[in-house]
Amino acid sequence: MDRRLFVSDLARYAALCAVVPNVWRVTSRPTFTEYPFALGVASGDPTPTGGVLWTRLAPRPFEPDGGMDGTRTTVDWEVADDEQFSRIVKRGRAVAAPELSFSVHVDVEGLAPDRWYFYRFTSGPAVSPVGRFRTTPADGATTPLAMAFASCQHWEQGYFTALDHLAKEEIDLAFHLGDYIYEYAGNRKAVRVHHGLEIRTIDDYRRRYAQYKSDPMLQRAHERCPWMVTWDDHEVDNNYAGLVGENRMESEEQMRNRRAAAYQAWWEHQPVRVPRVQSWADLTITRRVSWGQLANFWMLDTRQYRSDQACGDGTQAPCDEWRDPSRTMLGSAQEQWLLNGLTTSARWQVLAQQVMMAPYDAAPGPEIRTSMDQWGGYPAARDRLLGEIAKRAPNRTVVLTGDIHTNWVNELHSDFARPDRPTVAAEFVATSISSGGDGADVPPARLSTMQGDNPHLKWFQNRRGYVRCRVDANTWTADYRSVPFVEKPGADVATASSWRVEHGKAGIIKAG
Template identity: 45%
Template sequence: MSQLSRRSFLVTGLAAGASAGLRATAHAGPGPDPAGASADSRELRSDPFTLGVASGDPDSGGFVIWTRLAPRPLAEDGAGGMPARPFTVHWQVYGDEAGRRLLRHGVATARPEWGHSVHVELDRLAPGRDYWYRFRTGSHVSPTGRARTAPHPLSYGPGLAMAFASCAQYEHGHFTAYRRLAEDRPDLVLHLGDYLYEYRRDTYTAPGGNVRHHEGPETETLAGYRQRHAQYKTDPDLQAAHAAAPWLVVWDDHELDNNWAGEVPEKPEVPQPGFPARREAAFRAYYENMPLRRRSVPRGIDMQLYRRVHWGRLAVFHLLDTRQYRSDQGCGDGYRDCPEAADPARSITGEEQERWLLEGFRRSRARWDVIGQQVFFAQRDSDAGPAKITNQDAWDGYVASRRRITQGWVDAGVRNPVVLTGDVHAHWASDLKLDYDDPAARTVGSELAVSSISSGGDGRDADPAAHPFLSINPHLRFHNDQRGYVLTRIERESLTADFKVVPRVTRAGAAVHTRATFVIEDGIPGLRRTYLRPLDPSAARTPETDLIRETVDRETLRP
């Protein structure tokens, strides 16, 4: 990303004049900006843009741009070293990376009651275009970020480069995968949860030990969540990923409390009368630190996070919240043979969100319906015998709920349903079924599950064919236990997914490579794997330049 000078910020802003300040909405919380917010920020002697910049929730006419002022980001009170008063923040949007063509500029107010965060909603921009943006307060100028608008609603556009990621435990390793993701320059990034972890220092330890440490106690208060978000945002690799492209974000559990469900904490047997206040604090801090639109401003213990984002006629993203409305996990959570899992009254989405999703399937005319959500969707039975030992924190704990959603996209005639998943700290690729216990059941969709950015430490590149899940569950097609992300290319004819991995996160700077590639063809449910092999299988292994890409039939491939 280009770094434009303070002088160029001032000069281009003056040259553009008032006509450039076209319609945009700036907000940090509900209600109008307070009148008379001081523009004098001379008391900010150090850089307040230590948390970087971000954009998010794009549509064909605009997107959100975000920053948060924090000259001392790790301050224990969560205020980031900011005085307890409003500050004026100037913003600019450019049509070129060099910053010569200013298109919009304006003023927003960073308020202390919203952590001095700023959310500016841009509209009336051209569809299918790259834009660059930055902020200024006083003499301080932020880094520059890149955003992109979606194609026109009636256009497929040139294809979409979309990356998705999950699970970044700061203590377990460096965020190298975020840096490599940024270097791929995707058009869009989906983050599927566990953006941060709530534990106090050394409570959650990676194999081999933690390589860096959390500040502060376990996050339970607004100050604690603000401080933890700030600590993660100071990571330069994460900042680079945010600045590279607009993000669509949804949470999982660790943004609040491990394995929480609705208004139930992880350990309901331990009295926790303060859990509603903790939930309210976590939601508020999440909004303050993410590039979200006004529709997601939290209201007490509630926050509207499930939503639908259209990418022209090419794709629609149904972003789910599988935490806030779910029934509590059955049978005490964990891997269990649990009769409660089949109870049709249990839901992982809640009734209202389920109706919203099914109606979205019925109305969809997109080439690809992409369901961005948190926990493993396909069945993963860990017992080769008659018992069904499955994870009650995933969709396996809500079997009827999963069946209703799957049947919903089948009945609606959804052309290409693809489920994206985080949480599991490993790469997985799966064919989706209506009945996983019937070996002859037809494939009705695909699931791509992304590994962690750092959670679990370095991991290992084990033989995927030796994994017991793969032998017990034939619809599971691939597994890898290294850290990384998934880079996809979505086009009219196909969706290609590259499972990217880094060999280590305990030391910074590792290179990335593609561990496996899968293709989903338009109108043909299920996964086809493509991979590299030597030209002559009987010859000694050749350099990578001598490798060819070989297509393997989806019905015969076993990883």
């Protein structure tokens, strides 16, 4: 090559480097000061032919930009039949960008239905941990399903021992029903301490996700199988409703900004197929996953579109506002989408959602006191939904719930305002992974007292864990998997109680 040309090329390249901002550059040969896959890998939102694979480049996860230098960076991905990656079936290249905190979402397509696969990422010299994921059965198939659902993993209140056990279960799918992170400031007396103050900005939320995602037990559970993730309140702010925050000092505009930061950070850190929208504050995460013809799972959002809690929130005696029939839990668009969905022909219709649907009267005797944050605080919306379930999918609808850090088994009636109405659905409420700490044993007399005013309640328990379900065309079995403590590591898991629903039959039967 002509030496003068070479020198002038070099000069032009140097000039270009000086004017191109870092964020427009893409490097395919990054060097990392530390391991960039420190937050692990995850997969989710499976279809019969694919799923979403996730990772994030973060060599120093608690620093701004995760310790990246601001340059867009290529990340290669591979999907293989085997764990050794000797039979690679798909591969490709993605770009991790600073404006999305160097997260990567690969929506893989073209795989075979009802099959397990392995995946990994590479960037420069670094190779990620290997994750395992699977496609769902083809449309029409009634292949049985093993799944688990969990929620509420307060970092400060305990270890994620339950997730470690969940990772060892033979399950096809895991559901997380929210409170994946908590927004509170660090408390120096806690079991493990949150970094920083209460989170409000995008950088705060990213750093909080990085802290939670650094947990090896959470990482193992993600590596094991695809997850379906939805959110509850603590991904933004305790008990928020729409644009009303917990602390009413925050204006609607401040809540919009906070929601935008929180929703964006959620999207960046979850393996979800959720289309981005113009404004992050309006991100819609409502979606469906189908397990062949066996089950439709409706992933709901009971936070973003709800009316503000009635009667001043908290556990209250009902006031006039509580009875207002125009108050909504799902918002009209989501409610209509769900009702239309219930007419589909899947054997089981499953509502994967946040707050308890069965009413609970916490005051013994004729007095009524109920949580204004749960469906019990929105009686018109609840009875409207249960009335439609009675018409469209009676006794083949199962509601999966999180939020309240205790285990419940509830029969759902078509109209709780009229207790003589029949049971039309089953609700399984899973306790927390760690929120609330160790918990305590519930004396049998307490359960009897609770059942006095709440005869639809079949069982209650106050330990940490998750619920494992085995589902086939005729039977839904729920095993309440329970750990005796979380404030120290190392607890074993055991099945505390098992419950069964027969397709087409009213009621929930004790199964062991």
